[in-house]
Amino acid sequence: MPAEPPIETPRNLFEAYERLAAGPARPIAGGTDVMVSITGELGPIPDRMLDLSRLDELRGIAMEQGSLVLGARTTYTEIRRSTHCREYLPALVEAAATIGAAQIQNRGTIGGNIANASPAGDTLPVLLAADAMILVGGQRGEREIAAADFFVDYRKTALAPDELILQVRIPVPAGRSLRFRKVGTRRAQAISKVVMALAWRDLGTAGWSDVRLALGSVAATPVRAKATEAALEGVRPTPEVADLAAETLAGELKPIDDVRSTAEYRRVVSARVLHRLLRDAEGW
Numbered sequence: 442m443p444a445e446p447p448i449e450t451p452r453n454l455f456e457a458y459e460r461l462a463a464g465p466a467r468p469i470a471g472g473t474d475v476m477v478s479i480t481g482e483l484g485p486i487p488d489r490m491l492d493l494s495r496l497d498e499l500r501g502i503a504m505e506q507g508s509l510v511l512g513a514r515t516t517y518t519e520i521r522r523s524t525h526c527r528e529y530l531p532a533l534v535e536a537a538a539t540i541g542a543a544q545i546q547n548r549g550t551i552g553g554n555i556a557n558a559s560p561a562g563d564t565l566p567v568l569l570a571a572d573a574m575i576l577v578g579g580q581r582g583e584r585e586i587a588a589a590d591f592f593v594d595y596r597k598t599a600l601a602p603d604e605l606i607l608q609v610r611i612p613v614p615a616g617r618s619l620r621f622r623k624v625g626t627r628r629a630q631a632i633s634k635v636v637m638a639l640a641w642r643d644l645g646t647a648g649w650s651d652v653r654l655a656l657g658s659v660a661a662t663p664v665r666a667k668a669t670e671a672a673l674e675g676v677r678p679t680p681e682v683a684d685l686a687a688e689t690l691a692g693e694l695k696p697i698d699d700v701r702s703t704a705e706y707r708r709v710v711s712a713r714v715l716h717r718l719l720r721d722a723e724g725w
C-alpha cells in the first residue's frame with residue numbers, strides 16, 4: 442500500500458493561495474474523483490494535497506445580476522435542493538440527479554466536476570450550452586474563463602496549477618430554454634455514453650436564436666456542435682429541420698470506440714436524442 446500524501450487544510454482563501462504558490466498541491470473537495478485516482482495505480486501519487494473543506498468562500502448558491510452563481514464546493518445534493526437552481530436552471534438539477542447516486546451527490550461538487558474535466562462529466566454540457574463563466578483565483582489575482590475556453594484537451598484545462606476554481610456564473614436570460622439528456626447503462630451509477638444539453642431562445646415566427654448544442658462522451662473534451670447549431674439557428678425545428686439537424690450532428694461528431702460504447706452507437710444515439718429533444722420542444 443503506497444503512503445498517503447500529506448493533507449494541508451487552509452482556513453481561508455488567502456492561506457490556500459499561499460500554499461498553492463509554495464509548490465504543486467492537489468486540491469481535494471468532495472474527493473469522489475481524487476480518492477479513486479490516488480491509489481498509485483492510475484499515475485503518480487501527489488506529494489501534497491490541499492483540503493478545501495474549510496474554504497467557506499467556495500460555498501453558496503445565489504442569483505446575481507441575472508446569473509446563477511454557484512460556489513465551487515456546491516454539491517449535487519445542494520443543487521437538487523436549491524430553489525434558485527430549480528427555478529432558473531432546472532436542466533442543471535436534472536444533470537445533478539443523474540450523477541452517481543446519493544452518496545456521490547452528497548460529496549461530489551460542481552467545481553470538482555469542472556476541474557476533473559472528464560469528457561463524460563455530466564454538468565459540463567449544461568455549462569457549455571448555458572455560456573457559463575468560470576471564476577478562478579490564486580495569488581496572482583482572479584480571472585473569469587468562459588466554459589467554452591476552459592476544456593483545452595483530454596483532461597486538460599485552462600486552470601493554472603496555482604489556481605483554484607472559485608465560482609461558476611451561469612447567465613439565465615429570460616426566454617431561454619435549456620434541455621438536458623444523459624444516456625447511460627443504468628439510471629444511477631452510470632458513466633455517460635452520450636450526454637447532451639440544448640439551449641435556445643424562441644423568437645416565434647422568426648424561429649430559434651442563440652442555439653447552443655453541447656455534448657459529452659463523444660470527444661476528448663466536452664464539445665459544442667457548431668455546424669448543428671447553425672442548422673437550427675433562425676429557423677423553427679419542423680420535422681424536416683430536425684431531420685437535417687440530426688444528420689448534421691451525426692456527420693459532425695467524431696466519437697471513439699471505448700469500453701462503454703462504440704463510436705457508431707454514440708453517433709446514432711446523439712442524432713436520435715437531438716431529434717427527440719426538438720420534437721418535444723415543438724410538440725409535433
Ligand SMILES: Cc1cc2nc3c(=O)[nH]c(=O)nc-3n(C[C@H](O)[C@H](O)[C@H](O)COP(=O)(O)OP(=O)(O)OC[C@H]3O[C@@H](n4cnc5c(N)ncnc54)[C@H](O)[C@@H]3O)c2cc1C
Binds near residue numbers: 468561
Ligand atoms: C461511484 C462514482 C460515480 C460517479 N458518477 C458520476 C456521474 O454519473 N457523472 C459525473 O459527471 N461524474 C461522476 N463521478 C465523478 C465525480 O463524482 C464528479 O466528477 C464530482 O463532481 C467530483 O467532485 P469532487 O468534489 O468529489 O472532486 P474531487 O475528487 O475532490 O476533485 C476532482 C478534481 O478536481 C480538482 N478540484 C476539486 N475542486 C477544485 C477547485 N475548487 N479548484 C481547483 N481544482 C479543484 C481536484 O484536484 C481533482 O483534480 C462519479 C464518481 C464515482 C466515484
